């Protein structure tokens with residue numbers, strides 16, 4: 001038994017990440033330390049939330065000030081109003097907000113609003129995309145009854161034809177099309193939306209469906225405003241944020257256009273901790289630091305250095321790599337990698353062994369606290385790890401020696 005490992009048996013990649021720190025003792029800036037005292041340069045950003053650095057002083061001060069006043073007090077506090085006004089002023093399509101805790105709260109609420117507003121049932125999402133832990137939008141099918149999935153259909157991201165076909169197949173019962181601004185299918189390659197695909201999304205709106213941008217994962221890392229729709233040039237009806245919004249505290253938001261306000265008002269969607277104030281104050285603190293410290297520009301600069309440096313480091317081992325995705329959320333693709341080869345797993349395991357937290361199939365989520373020295377260290381170690389990959393290519397049997405996870409199942 002291992003804490004927090006629900007569904008772990010399905011995730012084959014763990015076989016290759018026995019080096020991964022399963023229990024983390026502390027985090028500071030862009031460094032985390034595990035319970036065995038091993039320190040890691042954190043390039044994973046907690047899969048999104050670590051935006052400015054663990055324990056960022058400005059965010060922590062904002063949270064602490066609010067904590068002294070009270071957190072869960074059974075009603076909204078003034079900070080909720082301050083946050084709502086801030087978000088409505090900041091994001092173009094946002095005229096009202098719902099505030100929850102997890103990304104799943106925001107996306108599931110968005111779907112309810114879309115269904116209520118349209119009086120329709122079906123939702124379209126991209127193949128291999130994950131939008132919620134709930135039945136309608138999870139990639140994990142275990143325990144989900146077939147009827148609960150039957151109102152969800154999938155299209156191929158960046159395939160305008162498949163989107164159009166899915167809209168037609170919904171036969172007038174389409175409530176919502178939900179998409180991410182940066183597609184990272186489960187075990188897939190990161191992709192940004194193409195112009196023709198975005199055009200097809202705009203056209204699909206004519207079916208009467210509500211367009212929902214799920215910015216839970218990419219939010220704060222694609223555009224200096226924090227909203228990725230500004231980067232990709234899409235005007236969604238509803239937008240969902242989570243993960244990075246409060247720099248590690250549990251807070252998510254669904255915001256929408258004025259036309260959907262009435263429907264939003266009618267959706268009953270409650271959570272014991274939705275009104276808790278500390279995360280709301282942390283969110284305001286996160287935006288304040290993000291803007292005043294040039295965090296977006298810093299992450300873009302670090303991402304640019306890493307992208308160039310990793311390609312160069314790979315070349316020293318006679319390897320060709322491509323850095324795919326967005327500078328702040330990129331994943332390397334090693335030429336010659338593919339089914340059965342696991343080269344990215346070999347590289348990631350080697351990096352983790354050397355104290356750099358990366359993942360073989362998930363993009364790195366950079367944080368603004370990464371120092372130039374840390375980036376230098378990452379690149380030095382990357383070169384050594386590419387040597388291990390070259391060795392793996394030369395002697396492929398070696399991967400059999402990658403140990404099984406030592407910890408329980």
Ligand code: PMP
Pocket residue numbers: 101102103104105107130131132133180214215216217242243
């Ligand atoms: N949307 C996207 C794009 C996500 O990546 C995730 C989580 N990985 C979610 C929604 C759900 O967020 P949460 O895990 O906070 O419920």
